[in-house]
Amino acid sequence: MNARTQGVSKADNLLEVRDLRVSFGAHEAVRGIGFEVARGETLALVGESGCGKSATALSLMRLVPSPGRVSGSVRFDGRDLLDLSASEIRAVRGQQISMIFQEPMTSLNPVLSIGAQIVETLRQHENLSKTAAWKRAVELLDLVRIPEPQRRVFDYPHELSGGQRQRVMIAMAVACRPRLLIADEPxxxxxxxIQARILELLDGLKRELSMSLLLITHDLGVVAQHADRVAVMLAGRVVEQAATVQLFARPEHAYTRGLLGASLNLVDDLHYRGWK
Structure with a gap:
């Protein structure tokens, strides 16, 4: 591993992924990738649709649907998540590692109020009474800046705007103060x-809750503004990793250069800010 692909020291890494493979029958969606996420860091996993980003995210949570197979090593704070029992990984999900999924309208249950869905998460992991869980649900909606949280806690997903539904998903994801938050195209x-407001919210929550963030996106503008480091995926492989400033200023892989070249406004903006 050379200087460009190296992260922080091993002691500072919260998550270490090595030789991760995700396959569906004969098709290998993720092909032996490796990366690290340091404590308090935002790592952006970047690539075009179909390159394996979401499959990677699901594999970290052990949520790859059957008949998918996952192998390799996913060490979280020293423990390999792929070796844990079903009950042990359930204790990790939501409490230690949480995930914001791509589409909140399909991820939220349409027949339950948003408050009931947050309460379910809290009671599952935090052992709170029903009264305490509802109070905490209101606090979480306030944390993610939902207006009038005492009233909106009883609303159903279809009564909220797209941005508000995304904030509810974030509230559910941070309800148990996870140490790692995976945001899949948030x-x-x-x-x-609304995109800018959601990303600013995630940045603020990351600092306030002392989380690490794995940000999965294809948007290089988002990466430039919000990531500490970047891992670029192509066809199931990580082809380049570097600090964000370094990668944008001196991309080494042809695919990375192509991504940057396709974003002319972003390149102009980086020149303006003195990155190149």
């Missing part, structure tokens, strides 16, 4: 103004 289908 601004999909949102307009530009």
């Amino acid at each position: 601004t999909t289908a949102l307009d530009v103004t």
Whole structure:
């Protein structure tokens, strides 16, 4: 591993992925990738649709659907998550590692109020009474800046805007103060103004809750503004890793250069800010 692919020291890594493979029958969606996420760091996993980003995220949580197979090593704070029993990994999900899925309208249960769904998460992992869990649900909606949380806690997903539903998903994901938050395309289908607000919210929560963040995206503008380091995926492999400033200023892999070249406004902006 050379200087460009090296992260922080091993002692500072919260997550270490080695030779991760995800296969569906004869098709290998993720092909022996490796990366690290340091404590308090935001790592962006970048690549085009179909390159294996979401399969990677699901494999870290042991959520790859059957008949998918996962192998390799996923060490979280020293423990290999792929070796844990079903009950042990359930204790990790939500409490230690949490995930924001791509589409909140399909991820939220349409027949339960948003408060009930947050309460379910809290009671599952935090052993709170029903009263305490509802109080905490209101606090979480306030934390993610849902207006009038005492009233909106009883709303159903269809009564909320797209940006508000995404904030509810974030509230559920951070309910148990996880140490690692995986955000899989957290601004999909949102307009530009709402995207910026959601990403600023994630940055603030990361600092406030002392989390690490794995940000999965194809948007290089998001990466430039919000990531500490970047891992670039192509056809199931990580082809380049570097600090964000370094990667944007001196990309080494042809695919990375192509991604940057396809984003002319971003390249102009980086020149303006003195990155190149």
